[in-house]
Amino acid sequence: MRASPAAYPLTWRVMDVLERLAAMVWPSSFQRGLPYLMLAPALVLVGLLVLGLFQIGDASLRTLDTTTFLMSESYTLANYQRVLSESFFATVAGRSLIGSVIVTVVTLLFAFPYAYLMVRTPSSALRKFLLVALFLPFFIGQVVRAYGWLIILGNQGMVNEALGLVGVSPMRLLYNYPAVLFGLVQYMLPFAVLMLAPALTAIPTELESAAASLGAGWVRTFRHIVLPLSRPGLVGAGLVVVTLSLTDFAIPAILGGGTQDFIANAIYDQFFRTSDQGLGATLSLMLVAVGSILVGVVFMLFGAGTLAMGGERK
Amino acid sequence: MIDSRSKSIVIWAFVATALVMLSAPTIVVLGASFTAGNIITFPPDGLSLKWYGAIAQASDLRQAFLRSLIVATICTVIAIPAGTLAGIALAKYRVRFARSIQIYLLLPFTIPLIGSGIGMMLVFGQMNVLGKLWPVGIACCVINLPFMIWAVTASASNLSPDLELAAANCGAPPLQRFLYITLPAVLPGVITGSLLMFILALNEFLVSLLLVDARSVTLPVQIYNSIRSIITPDLAAISVVFIACAGLAIALLDRLVGLDIFLKSK
Amino acid sequence: QEPEKPAEIIVRAWGGSWVDALKAGVSDSFTKMTGIAVRHDLTEDNEIQPKVWAAVAQKRVPPIHINWDTTTNATKSALRGVTEDLSDLSNIKNTTDLAKPVGLDGYPIVNTYGYVYVLAYRPSAFPDGAPKSWKDLLDPKLKGRIALYNDGIGFHFPAQVAGGGKLEDIPGNMQPAWDFISKIKEQQPLLGEDPDFTTWFQKGEIDAACTISTNAREAKKNGIEIAWVVPEEGAKFDTDGLWIPKGLPENELYWAKQYINHALTKEAQQIWLDGLGLPGVVPGLTPPADLAGDPSYPTKEEDFKHLIRISSKVQVENESQWFAKFKEIMQG
Amino acid sequence: MGVVAAGLRPAGMTGQIAVSVKDVSMVFGNVHAVKNAFFDLPKGKFLTILGPSGSGKTTLLRMIAGFDRPTSGEIFINGQPVSAVPPHRRAIGMVFQKLALFPHMTAAENVAFPLKMRRHDARTIPEKVERYLDLVRLGGYGGRRINELSGGQQQRVAIARALVFEPDLLLLDEPLAALDRKLREEMQLEFRRIQKELGVTTINVTHDQREALVVSDEIIVMSGGEIQQKARPVDAYRAPSNAFVANFIGVTNFIEGEVVDLTSAGVVFEANGLRFSGVVTDAALAAGAPCAAAVRAEQIRIAPKDGSLGDLEAVVDGKVVDCIFEGERLVYEIRVPGLAGVLMRVFDHDPESHLQFGPGEDVRLGWNARDMNVFQK
Amino acid sequence: MGVVAAGLRPAGMTGQIAVSVKDVSMVFGNVHAVKNAFFDLPKGKFLTILGPSGSGKTTLLRMIAGFDRPTSGEIFINGQPVSAVPPHRRAIGMVFQKLALFPHMTAAENVAFPLKMRRHDARTIPEKVERYLDLVRLGGYGGRRINELSGGQQQRVAIARALVFEPDLLLLDEPLAALDRKLREEMQLEFRRIQKELGVTTINVTHDQREALVVSDEIIVMSGGEIQQKARPVDAYRAPSNAFVANFIGVTNFIEGEVVDLTSAGVVFEANGLRFSGVVTDAALAAGAPCAAAVRAEQIRIAPKDGSLGDLEAVVDGKVVDCIFEGERLVYEIRVPGLAGVLMRVFDHDPESHLQFGPGEDVRLGWNARDMNVFQK
Numbered sequence A: 001m002r003a004s005p006a007a008y009p010l011t012w013r014v015m016d017v018l019e020r021l022a023a024m025v026w027p028s029s030f031q032r033g034l035p036y037l038m039l040a041p042a043l044v045l046v047g048l049l050v051l052g053l054f055q056i057g058d059a060s061l062r063t064l065d066t067t068t069f070l071m072s073e074s075y076t077l078a079n080y081q082r083v084l085s086e087s088f089f090a091t092v093a094g095r096s097l098i099g100s101v102i103v104t105v106v107t108l109l110f111a112f113p114y115a116y117l118m119v120r121t122p123s124s125a126l127r128k129f130l131l132v133a134l135f136l137p138f139f140i141g142q143v144v145r146a147y148g149w150l151i152i153l154g155n156q157g158m159v160n161e162a163l164g165l166v167g168v169s170p171m172r173l174l175y176n177y178p179a180v181l182f183g184l185v186q187y188m189l190p191f192a193v194l195m196l197a198p199a200l201t202a203i204p205t206e207l208e209s210a211a212a213s214l215g216a217g218w219v220r221t222f223r224h225i226v227l228p229l230s231r232p233g234l235v236g237a238g239l240v241v242v243t244l245s246l247t248d249f250a251i252p253a254i255l256g257g258g259t260q261d262f263i264a265n266a267i268y269d270q271f272f273r274t275s276d277q278g279l280g281a282t283l284s285l286m287l288v289a290v291g292s293i294l295v296g297v298v299f300m301l302f303g304a305g306t307l308a309m310g311g312e313r314k
Numbered sequence B: 001m002i003d004s005r006s007k008s009i010v011i012w013a014f015v016a017t018a019l020v021m022l023s024a025p026t027i028v029v030l031g032a033s034f035t036a037g038n039i040i041t042f043p044p045d046g047l048s049l050k051w052y053g054a055i056a057q058a059s060d061l062r063q064a065f066l067r068s069l070i071v072a073t074i075c076t077v078i079a080i081p082a083g084t085l086a087g088i089a090l091a092k093y094r095v096r097f098a099r100s101i102q103i104y105l106l107l108p109f110t111i112p113l114i115g116s117g118i119g120m121m122l123v124f125g126q127m128n129v130l131g132k133l134w135p136v137g138i139a140c141c142v143i144n145l146p147f148m149i150w151a152v153t154a155s156a157s158n159l160s161p162d163l164e165l166a167a168a169n170c171g172a173p174p175l176q177r178f179l180y181i182t183l184p185a186v187l188p189g190v191i192t193g194s195l196l197m198f199i200l201a202l203n204e205f206l207v208s209l210l211l212v213d214a215r216s217v218t219l220p221v222q223i224y225n226s227i228r229s230i231i232t233p234d235l236a237a238i239s240v241v242f243i244a245c246a247g248l249a250i251a252l253l254d255r256l257v258g259l260d261i262f263l264k265s266k
Numbered sequence C: 001q002e003p004e005k006p007a008e009i010i011v012r013a014w015g016g017s018w019v020d021a022l023k024a025g026v027s028d029s030f031t032k033m034t035g036i037a038v039r040h041d042l043t044e045d046n047e048i049q050p051k052v053w054a055a056v057a058q059k060r061v062p063p064i065h066i067n068w069d070t071t072t073n074a075t076k077s078a079l080r081g082v083t084e085d086l087s088d089l090s091n092i093k094n095t096t097d098l099a100k101p102v103g104l105d106g107y108p109i110v111n112t113y114g115y116v117y118v119l120a121y122r123p124s125a126f127p128d129g130a131p132k133s134w135k136d137l138l139d140p141k142l143k144g145r146i147a148l149y150n151d152g153i154g155f156h157f158p159a160q161v162a163g164g165g166k167l168e169d170i171p172g173n174m175q176p177a178w179d180f181i182s183k184i185k186e187q188q189p190l191l192g193e194d195p196d197f198t199t200w201f202q203k204g205e206i207d208a209a210c211t212i213s214t215n216a217r218e219a220k221k222n223g224i225e226i227a228w229v230v231p232e233e234g235a236k237f238d239t240d241g242l243w244i245p246k247g248l249p250e251n252e253l254y255w256a257k258q259y260i261n262h263a264l265t266k267e268a269q270q271i272w273l274d275g276l277g278l279p280g281v282v283p284g285l286t287p288p289a290d291l292a293g294d295p296s297y298p299t300k301e302e303d304f305k306h307l308i309r310i311s312s313k314v315q316v317e318n319e320s321q322w323f324a325k326f327k328e329i330m331q332g
Numbered sequence D, E: 001m002g003v004v005a006a007g008l009r010p011a012g013m014t015g016q017i018a019v020s021v022k023d024v025s026m027v028f029g030n031v032h033a034v035k036n037a038f039f040d041l042p043k044g045k046f047l048t049i050l051g052p053s054g055s056g057k058t059t060l061l062r063m064i065a066g067f068d069r070p071t072s073g074e075i076f077i078n079g080q081p082v083s084a085v086p087p088h089r090r091a092i093g094m095v096f097q098k099l100a101l102f103p104h105m106t107a108a109e110n111v112a113f114p115l116k117m118r119r120h121d122a123r124t125i126p127e128k129v130e131r132y133l134d135l136v137r138l139g140g141y142g143g144r145r146i147n148e149l150s151g152g153q154q155q156r157v158a159i160a161r162a163l164v165f166e167p168d169l170l171l172l173d174e175p176l177a178a179l180d181r182k183l184r185e186e187m188q189l190e191f192r193r194i195q196k197e198l199g200v201t202t203i204n205v206t207h208d209q210r211e212a213l214v215v216s217d218e219i220i221v222m223s224g225g226e227i228q229q230k231a232r233p234v235d236a237y238r239a240p241s242n243a244f245v246a247n248f249i250g251v252t253n254f255i256e257g258e259v260v261d262l263t264s265a266g267v268v269f270e271a272n273g274l275r276f277s278g279v280v281t282d283a284a285l286a287a288g289a290p291c292a293a294a295v296r297a298e299q300i301r302i303a304p305k306d307g308s309l310g311d312l313e314a315v316v317d318g319k320v321v322d323c324i325f326e327g328e329r330l331v332y333e334i335r336v337p338g339l340a341g342v343l344m345r346v347f348d349h350d351p352e353s354h355l356q357f358g359p360g361e362d363v364r365l366g367w368n369a370r371d372m373n374v375f376q377k
């Protein structure tokens, strides 16, 4: 006999069925495999990229025949040779690598106090304001944002006009390497702050009070206490910033005035301008390799940071 | 806590700079959208709503916006389970090859977007599903997935394992344990992550460009394509509409769960 | 009998005034004539290329019916074999030589008009009169105030002349071009795309640029202070064309061809090219009033003497290297 | 040390056995967290596992709850092996050391959760929740979120949640450790009351000896993973089975010496040339072996130097080192030169005599032989 | 309630004043966390601030440490206003409630931190660190990371860290709250020892009345942000200034009644028709007003029904409800019908008489009038 719906609500019935299904699909004897089952969807999704990487890997071993615009039938390492030997690629790679490191350092430099203030301020209004200020720039497309910068930083922009008032002649603030780095910092700042905030929240305020009572001024409290303890956040944020800026395309293209290409721009050129998919594929793969090695090295040196906060594992 | 004056000054100096950096273009674009003139300038050249009128007329923009919403929704809907499960698995369990798995899961950030775009264009092409919106949603999900996973790990690592045991003890079978206890506990991370995923998908351009066709262009692609000769203030107006929607969403989120959750790892 | 009509056909086009002109001249009248709607895909020509190539390679229906393309890019696609033959279009016989692709058999593409990469400039920055030579760009006061396409397109050949080289040496010896481009590099040029130039002129970032006359003319129409010349070394003349990717269903292929055929009618060309301000491939078109006698609108044999024409075969085979070389100099 | 726990089981227990722990061990890497635990618990009894930090209490409790599987041995609940049933199918209520309340639910929702999960008749749930909230004196607090409750109130929610579905067995892992003294002592009495009221078999883990004495029917004292003694509170206090237990429960003074004579009636030992007699509860004690004799601080009488201590069998002289005022009593710390300078602690409960002796003063101490337990050292 | 704290200051203090709290208040929004605190602390003394959770103890301590600025009033340390000096320039050692040890440093690095920050001669640092680790009995543990230490050891690192730079003032915020009973009681004695050894002026915050009594020279009892009493431990215990203090310190039985007669010698009151006399420490008590009379559990004698209680002035009859074995003592809960059924708790410390009375038995209780403190209700 079945209980009345009031005694046995519908949601319970549904849950009972789901529970039985789950037990069939994944019996409790498979417990050990559970984390892998949970990881599976993410692994499969990223697997789409890996499938793509296989295609790209295949293309990287073929050269372009400019009389037919087809890729060669046979495999060759010619593209890799080209990438490693031509100084142009070294220039661009060096610029991207150095750039992404500078961007990471500067971004963290600004993100840290921002996140710190946001986490520590007693005023929830200020906290909300800082948070909203972080999110809004996302909603202005790159192109329009660049136009905004032109109005502010252009030769006849607001800044130059202001400088003109004090007798400084207009100078080029855009379309150079610093402008690209600046743009990347601005683009990365929200990500870095969002990743730092949980790590800073996890540092008890009392530790700072303790350091003060023990004779450390705020600078030394930062250096000896807050900074070392926020390392998981810094590592997590740093990894995100360094990988995203290393592989960025839009900002060097828009704020670089065409002369400040990063690797992704060189890849774009090969795929889209010269139709040389082989070379583009080679550059892509090498960038992935460099990025992944960088990530691996950071993991080895500093741990995975907030990307997988160690916590108490079971 | 009484902070020293020099500390406040230094911190505020950085924060103020950051705020200017973050907001200056937004403010300029916001102002420029109300211009009565034909070019984006700040301060605006007279005040009018004519560019808002212009975009209200443009049905292709509206459709593209709608498609972007769909794409962002698909992306978020996929990212929530995939990222949540992965985040919880990474934070709570000892996983073999965890480091390699993490490097693997960071591939979306180490592969340049063009590479991801071309790769997925070929993969989806092979599957013969290009031109539909859901592959674009999946693609947006894949390339930003680390954000979702990160947000969840940050919440889940502070989740006490006792909580699930307590639920088991209360008689909750595995699935309901997960649904009623684990999930709500990591909800702040899930919300943070979903919001980021949604926003990023709404704005995704480069990868979408390779996956859409003329019948399925999304808003960022539409905008990019339409500025082949001259940039007019209608783009500023679109941005402002975007910002307004975002502001609304953020206000809603604040009402529903409180914005402070972004600052808490618990 | 006519095959079944599709509800719409997709034509890839450049945005802004480019697509406006195509719509006014070709698409609208085509729709009126056939009842088939035309949807314009505004993906960049460069960016549609791999999408089409991948579709053909994967034997899928391509994402567009018609590609409006630079002749160079179109030739690449033709060489790769992804384009349909258009030789049987009835209106081709009414076209000038310009319509015929060079170095290709038949009509895997059809050229529809010519255009010139002029030297556009801001008159107020040249108080002593319009620049006469590409070498005028080396004037120290123009440092940081000139712009080129970011792959150098349109500039390689005039640079060969300005650098003291001969056009006949292309592609064998282009050192003079590279030497001149290196000098230009010292001038810290901005590199960009069509919309960038407009923006830069508008916002006072640059005083001179090598760009297509159409863009300059559009900017002028929008109230930007701009003029253009064909300098004494000459300016690159090139053509754009239309082509159809392989893999379309029979009926759609038929109607896509009808679209191109329609684009080759005098009526369509007149309106389309008035919009673009460019000379067409059908005899007897009237130049727009503002361009009568303009060197960027060649009509007579002698007009072409100032313009540099290099066969698209040479261009296609060497462009990658030229782009690479240009980049190497500019990114240094 | 090392009493075989099995030997301590009261023979011929009448009541039905609720929990039976049979030779259970747990090894983590090279840490032997629990060693050969062996005991039965009859239905309806309140058992406390008492021991210092790290003695394996939580490990044992978690195995009983079925969260961890023993490395060896087996645990039976109502005759069924624990591992045969998944955790959510067991009728065990547990209060966790850190409470593990569900932070996103109200107090009432927390209490209702086990009822919903166990599919009690949905119509009766609100009424049951209310009844149990009343039981823990939280009537009217049901609507509060967990973080709106004070520590003591949270505690009681956790208890209600563990009890509401009327489990066969209640497990408590140091549920009071986090509370302040006053509240903790109140809650101990509350526990006693509730357990008696419901009659549920209970196992409580604590390192607070007072709590163990106050709330339990039986105490198990653990140390280093081993069960040291299982006994009624009074017996554990009065007749500790070894020196560890004697020291861990109560304030105890130790005198070290050597056994001189060992009979069934008692033991005589020599310390620093003095002879004392005492009683034996430690089965391991042997004649001629070194021993430690324990006497509680409250069993010692204190008198002025050369004063009379009536008929007390053991008398030593000492000097007051410190006297510590604890309110209801005074603790004297007294150095006894005659016993190699051992420091003895003595309670003075009599408010009349309070502060009778000051530091430096010479005093006389005495106690009964029957209050001195002698253990193997 | 509401004794003016200023009035409690011992007049004509001889020692130099180390800390002077002058009419300090702290308001958070609409919470008055500390109200008009007013006291002086002479150099070298050990003061404990005792009060229940939320009474404002931490708030007061943080203001003394200079972490927060009072809403009104001023605090002087060695005659200097606290706010004149930033926290890191002050010579104040503080042990935080949650210890606030630096988790990324070893024990020795934690202890060395204040020395490095205060620029002590780098060559002497290792030696000083070692000396203070020895002082807290952690010699040899310096190299351990914080999370490799047990709770009690961490505690001691925190104390060494607060002491190592020889501060003028030591502040302790419930440093023992997290420890288990046995360890906590040991650490209390340790504190006393160290403080006496170094002679550092100390303010300790706790909600453990035993700790307050054991370690302090002076106690301040706080409730609801207000200072209720400032006195020596013995005085606070023996002569509580109001009912709150009487209830918070010790196990106290209250009898409610009405004042009949109030003289300087004592007070007579009537409860349920019975007359009692008692003593007065509460200045607010008035004739004719309702009152509450407090008598400690250990001051009450228990005798068989109709038994004799010698010369005790107050005698009532009751029935044993429960008797709770606490090891060193027995607690009787006795219902007194003659006093409207009030439940009285009585200690039985005499091991001889233990368990003399069982639940349900009729007994007689008695106490001295001088042991009964009468307060305004």
Ligand SMILES: Nc1ncnc2c1ncn2[C@@H]1O[C@H](COP(=O)(O)OP(=O)(O)OP(=O)(O)O)[C@@H](O)[C@H]1O
Residues within 6 Å of the ligand: D028, D029, D031, D032, D033, D051, D052, D053, D054, D055, D056, D057, D058, D059, D060, D207
């Ligand atoms: N998962 C584990 N891995 C390794 N060692 C463990 C684990 N759990 C417990 N231990 C060790 O087993 C021993 C017993 O631990 P347990 O937690 O049972 O002690 P406890 O008596 O509950 O102590 P406390 O009173 O501090 O809670 C300790 O030495 C502890 O370090």
Ligand SMILES: Nc1ncnc2c1ncn2[C@@H]1O[C@H](COP(=O)(O)OP(=O)(O)OP(=O)(O)O)[C@@H](O)[C@H]1O
Residues within 6 Å of the ligand: E028, E029, E031, E032, E033, E051, E052, E053, E054, E055, E056, E057, E058, E059, E060, E207
């Ligand atoms: N920053 C603050 N904002 C608002 N209210 C506060 C703040 N700090 C403390 N309070 C309030 O002030 C009162 C006193 O708090 P305080 O922390 O001083 O209590 P306490 O005596 O230390 O308690 P405990 O024993 O629980 O530590 C409490 O009601 C508390 O809620």
Ligand SMILES: NCCCCNCCCN
Residues within 6 Å of the ligand: C014, C070, C115, C149, C150, C151, C153, C193, C194, C212, C240
């Ligand atoms: N005929 C129109 C050509 C427009 C092409 N823009 C030039 C792009 C150079 N990369």
Ligand SMILES: [Mg+2]
Residues within 6 Å of the ligand: D057, D058, D059, D097
């Ligand atoms: Mg434990």
Ligand SMILES: [Mg+2]
Residues within 6 Å of the ligand: E057, E058, E059, E097, E173
């Ligand atoms: Mg406090």
